[in-house]
Amino acid sequence: MRHDRRFDTADAMAKALAKAIASELSQAIAARGEASLVVSGGRTPRRMFTHLSRIAMSWNRVKITLADDRLVPASDPDSNERLIRDHLLQNEAQRAVFVPLWQGEGDPVESANEAVSALRRPLDVVVLGMGEDGHFASLFPDVPQLSVALNPVAERLALFVPGTPERQPRVSLTLAVLLDAALIFLSFEGPAKRSVMERALLPGPVEDLPIRAMLRQNAVPLDVYWSRM
Numbered sequence: 769m770r771h772d773r774r775f776d777t778a779d780a781m782a783k784a785l786a787k788a789i790a791s792e793l794s795q796a797i798a799a800r801g802e803a804s805l806v807v808s809g810g811r812t813p814r815r816m817f818t819h820l821s822r823i824a825m826s827w828n829r830v831k832i833t834l835a836d837d838r839l840v841p842a843s844d845p846d847s848n849e850r851l852i853r854d855h856l857l858q859n860e861a862q863r864a865v866f867v868p869l870w871q872g873e874g875d876p877v878e879s880a881n882e883a884v885s886a887l888r889r890p891l892d893v894v895v896l897g898m899g900e901d902g903h904f905a906s907l908f909p910d911v912p913q914l915s916v917a918l919n920p921v922a923e924r925l926a927l928f929v930p931g932t933p934e935r936q937p938r939v940s941l942t943l944a945v946l947l948d949a950a951l952i953f954l955s956f957e958g959p960a961k962r963s964v965m966e967r968a969l970l971p972g973p974v975e976d977l978p979i980r981a982m983l984r985q986n987a988v989p990l991d992v993y994w995s996r997m
Contacts, residue, residue: 770983770990778957779815781995785955786819788991789893792951796892797829804887805864806894806946807856808835808905809848812957813897817855827863832856833883834869835896836906836929836940839876842868846936869939876939880926884945891949898956902964902977906940909976917942918974918981943981947988954982955993962994 775781789805796803807813837848844850849868857866867886871879896904903909906929907917917927922944931937946952956965967977974981982990 770992772992773994775993775995777997778812778995781955781957781993782816783819785816785895785953785993786823789816789820789895789953790823790825792893793830794825796950797826800888802829802831802888803892804889805830805832806835806887806891806941806949807832807852808895808897809837809851810897812955813895814851814855816955817852818858821856821859821861824860827861828865830861830864831867831887832864833867833887835894835904835946836938837869838936838938839870840936841872869941877926877928880939880941884925884941889948891946892951894946894949894952896946896952896954896982898954898961898964898979900960900964902968902979904954904979904982905946906938907943907978908935909978914975914978918978920944920947920981920985920987943985946982947985949988952982952988952990953993954979954990957995958997965992965994 793803834848838846840847842849867883869880869883870876898904901909911929920943924942925945927940929938929940968980968983
């Protein structure tokens with residue numbers, strides 16, 4: 769089931785999304801004593817992270833990891849971990865337990881597997897973004913073994929994403945892990961990305977626009993948050 773929520777401004781979307789995430793996490797804590805949250809990096813979620821960090825809740829019972837990260841030191845400006853530490857693990861949310869997806873050394877896939885194993889599953893909330901090439905997490909159209917990563921029932925938890933001249937090497941969770949969740953949020957801004965989503969809703973291979981794999985699945989509720997500007 770997909771819900772499509774549209775907003776006039778990015779800040780209005782960020783506030784609404786932060787409130788919705790906090791509500792889901794609080795319900796999970798009330799029901800099971802803890803909650804698990806997987807988030808993505810990029811420009812769009814920064815504003816939302818700031819709003820979410822200020823919401824009072826039992827953050828010490830929340831474990832957080834990333835859907836993907838670049839294989840760079842956590843201090844690097846391009847690191848998604850740094851983004852989370854700078855914008856989400858602040859204010860009320862500084863008491864949350866953060867589990868890095870990439871430990872900075874060793875096999876990045878093994879590191880990601882350990883991060884997933886540290887969280888309660890099924891995951892309570894997954895928050896994803898979408899690129900103008902239709903990627904989510906770091907599952908780009910040109911990634912080797914993309915069909916495996918987009919297999920909703922694959923046993924593989926994570927995928928190494930080789931670097932290219934345009935992007936750094938990364939590690940990404942697979943579709944199968946991300947679908948092991950109670951609720952998924954997809955958020956993006958602007959008309960260009962709305963156009964990408966409209967194309968993704970048309971027939972075509974998932975490998976051309978990986979976000980199709982997420983939009984076509986019926987296993988997990990998907991809430992789409994989009995701002996016009």
